[in-house]
């Protein structure tokens with residue numbers, strides 16, 4: 001353990017604190033539970049609560065035990081925050097990032113592709129608007145996937161030969177009114 005190497009003099013004290021701290025907290029908790037159980041049992045009719053004081057003894061014990069435990073682990077937390085554990089963590093992170101980068105990249109592009117084809121990304125060159133329901137449809141689609149409207153311009157103008165939308169009422173080019 002690098003702990004002893006860094007702080008040899010304190011490790012003994014810390015081990016004692018780590019053992020005694022939780023132990024005191026545990027005893028305190030036990031006393032509190034014991035006192036509470038006795039207190040509630042007294043309500044059930046088995047006479048006045050005789051061990052109610054256990055709660056008041058257990059409470060400070062739990063607090064002291066908690067503080068001791070906290071102190072025991074404080075050094076560990078400080079060292080952790082100081083970044084002594086950072087290098088191996090960084091390596092792990094880099095390793096993971098290296099492995100996932102390609103995956104994320106291909107996933108993102110696949111997602112983008114899917115969004116474009118699904119008509120969820122506006123202004124994309126691979127989609128056109130359905131002239132009936134205004135939904136974005138893949139440029140290569142023959143029919144609108146949302147309303148079934150035939151896609152592409154298929155209505156030639158008899159006046160100027162401009163090909164208009166299949167549901168056009170007027171010619172885009174000359175304004176000819178379809179009967």
Ligand SMILES: [Zn+2]
Nearest residue numbers: 130133144147
């Ligand atoms: Zn449509």
Ligand SMILES: [Zn+2]
Nearest residue numbers: 157160171174
């Ligand atoms: Zn026309």
